[in-house]
Amino acid sequence: MEQHAVTQTKPIQLRGKPIAGGTLPVICTPLVGRTRDAVLSEVDAVLPKQPDVLEWRADYFEALGDTARVIATARSIRERAGATPVLFTRRSSSEGGETITIAEPQVVELYAAICASGLIDLVDYESSNPADNFQRVRAASREHGVALIGSYHNFQATPAADALVAKFALAHKLEADIAKVAVMPKSPSDVLTLLSATYEASETLPIPLISMSMGAYGSVSRMVGAVFGSALTFAVGKSSSAPGQIPIEELRTVLATVRRATGTR
Amino acid sequence: MEQHAVTQTKPIQLRGKPIAGGTLPVICTPLVGRTRDAVLSEVDAVLPKQPDVLEWRADYFEALGDTARVIATARSIRERAGATPVLFTRRSSSEGGETITIAEPQVVELYAAICASGLIDLVDYESSNPADNFQRVRAASREHGVALIGSYHNFQATPAADALVAKFALAHKLEADIAKVAVMPKSPSDVLTLLSATYEASETLPIPLISMSMGAYGSVSRMVGAVFGSALTFAVGKSSSAPGQIPIEELRTVLATVRRATGTR
Numbered sequence: 001m002e003q004h005a006v007t008q009t010k011p012i013q014l015r016g017k018p019i020a021g022g023t024l025p026v027i028c029t030p031l032v033g034r035t036r037d038a039v040l041s042e043v044d045a046v047l048p049k050q051p052d053v054l055e056w057r058a059d060y061f062e063a064l065g066d067t068a069r070v071i072a073t074a075r076s077i078r079e080r081a082g083a084t085p086v087l088f089t090r091r092s093s094s095e096g097g098e099t100i101t102i103a104e105p106q107v108v109e110l111y112a113a114i115c116a117s118g119l120i121d122l123v124d125y126e127s128s129n130p131a132d133n134f135q136r137v138r139a140a141s142r143e144h145g146v147a148l149i150g151s152y153h154n155f156q157a158t159p160a161a162d163a164l165v166a167k168f169a170l171a172h173k174l175e176a177d178i179a180k181v182a183v184m185p186k187s188p189s190d191v192l193t194l195l196s197a198t199y200e201a202s203e204t205l206p207i208p209l210i211s212m213s214m215g216a217y218g219s220v221s222r223m224v225g226a227v228f229g230s231a232l233t234f235a236v237g238k239s240s241s242a243p244g245q246i247p248i249e250e251l252r253t254v255l256a257t258v259r260r261a262t263g264t265r
Numbered sequence: 266m267e268q269h270a271v272t273q274t275k276p277i278q279l280r281g282k283p284i285a286g287g288t289l290p291v292i293c294t295p296l297v298g299r300t301r302d303a304v305l306s307e308v309d310a311v312l313p314k315q316p317d318v319l320e321w322r323a324d325y326f327e328a329l330g331d332t333a334r335v336i337a338t339a340r341s342i343r344e345r346a347g348a349t350p351v352l353f354t355r356r357s358s359s360e361g362g363e364t365i366t367i368a369e370p371q372v373v374e375l376y377a378a379i380c381a382s383g384l385i386d387l388v389d390y391e392s393s394n395p396a397d398n399f400q401r402v403r404a405a406s407r408e409h410g411v412a413l414i415g416s417y418h419n420f421q422a423t424p425a426a427d428a429l430v431a432k433f434a435l436a437h438k439l440e441a442d443i444a445k446v447a448v449m450p451k452s453p454s455d456v457l458t459l460l461s462a463t464y465e466a467s468e469t470l471p472i473p474l475i476s477m478s479m480g481a482y483g484s485v486s487r488m489v490g491a492v493f494g495s496a497l498t499f500a501v502g503k504s505s506s507a508p509g510q511i512p513i514e515e516l517r518t519v520l521a522t523v524r525r526a527t528g529t530r
Contacts, residue, residue, distance in 0.1 A: 188464050188492050188493050188494075189461060189464050189465075189493075191492070192457050192460055192461050192464070192493070195457055196454060196457050199452075199453050199454050199457070200454075216526070216527050216528045217492060217527055219523075219526035219527055220489040220492055220523060220526070220527065222526075223488070223489070223519075223522070223523070223526075224485040224488070224489060227453050227456070227482060227485055228453050228454075228457070229453075244526065246522065246526050250522045250525075251522075253518060253519075253522070254488075254518075254519050254522050254523075257488070257511065257515045257516075257518070257519050258484075258485060258488070258519075260515075261481070261484035261485070261487075261488075261509065261511050262481050262482055262484055262485065263481045
């Protein structure tokens with residue numbers, strides 16, 4: 001009578017190969033330093049903890065407007081990170097990121113330059129950005145073999161499940177390789193709404209998904225999300241980038257138990 | 266913007282005091298030996314792992330029809346268990362238990378005798394039993410200060426959320442002190458149905474709840490159920506009594522992370 005677990009969770013692929021051999025979920029740790037030295041010291045502190053992906057949250061980087069310095073810092077991250085994939089993200093302030101000094105057209109050109117640099121494996125760009133901008137980021141990332149995450153964040157609330165499924169679908173429609181949804185719960189039942197929408201999207205969309213419910217309650221979605229379709233979870237390596245993130249060592253232990261108990265990878 | 270976690274999960278009380286100081290959830294390990302010696306050897310193996318509650322699954326006990334031997338074995342369990350609360354359960358075969366040789370009226374008299382013995386802290390009786398029988402078990406347990414769990418199990422499927430909420434409500438209507446629902450998922454979304462129904466029942470019913478989704482997927486409900494209203498989770502001490510149970514040491518580690526991350530007790 002026991003179910004044999006089959007998960008529909010699709011692993012994130014880079015150049016045709018799943019990250020970390022297809023482990024679900026992979027663990028991503030954010031880098032939030034404001035200076036090159038701060039970012040690199042985070043890399044050095046985090047790498048021994050063996051994250052599967054590093055996310056450089058470039059909206060924290062004070063020299064974001066200086067493309068040469070961004071590229072130089074990306075090169076230094078890459079030199080240290082070795083084979084660990086690096087995700088480049090400018091989270092917009094309207095979706096919970098830091099305030100930056102450059103306008104969106106410059107951000108798009110920065111994404112194009114980062115993609116062309118060959119130093120980065122994935123980029124994250126919000127699906128809510130003007131379609132022209134998104135298409136430009138899509139074209140540049142595709143040209144240079146960089147995977148594109150189309151993302152949606154809501155730090156205030158959790159929209160209804162249908163609306164969340166639509167956000168995953170929008171990213172797919174915009175030809176993102178991966179769709180991400182991160183929302184804030186106001187009650188434990190909002191956490192179930194996020195998981196339920198993720199599972200529904202995993203049944204209907206052909207691309208890998210990333211999702212999380214933020215904050216205290218939501219932290220459980222960071223532990224069990226892969227059972228419901230999420231391929232990647234964020235953990236604290238040195239610094240947190242969103243509420244509810246768990247230290248990587250603790251999260252890895254929990255994920256091992258979840259995988260063993262559910263029979264997933 | 267981060268939520269301060271407030272859980273509606275109500276701890277199980279014994280004689281006016283919450284088990285394990287109100288820790289949520291408490292961990293219960295089953296005893297499934299067929300003989301007195303087998304049961305006592307399980308107790309000896311399990312107690313060093315410090316479960317919060319021991320459940321004696323008496324439907325496995327081959328001398329269930331001999332009340333004196335049941336009471337004598339309960340006494341030996343109690344002597345070993347010390348302050349650890351003991352739950353006495355005859356799971357009916359129609360709800361996933363072992364086949365037994367005595368008829369329901371004898372079972373009810375056995376429950377009355379066990380309650381009168383003063384050796385047991387809680388009893389579990391299915392809400393689906395004839396109302397007269399349930400009332401007799403309720404009266405005997407109340408008279409002797411034994412907490413009564415009114416339970417519902419479905420090893421085939423997960424009914425709709427409304428039906429599950431009705432099962433919790435039925436146990437409350439029958440004046441059980443605690444309502445329990447355990448169901449089998451056919452997909453990950455059934456796990457969310459069980460958690461959602463538990464949360465809804467926790468909002469409307471004044472009594473503590475116990476719930477779990479069984480099997481591989483369902484095992485995650487054994488880890489995060491307390492965030493959604495479940496006050497007790499079953500773990501494997503020496504032997505499993507239902508599919509999806511996790512070894513107690515592993516579960517305790519996960520629960521500590523869940524509590525820390527969600528800010529619950």
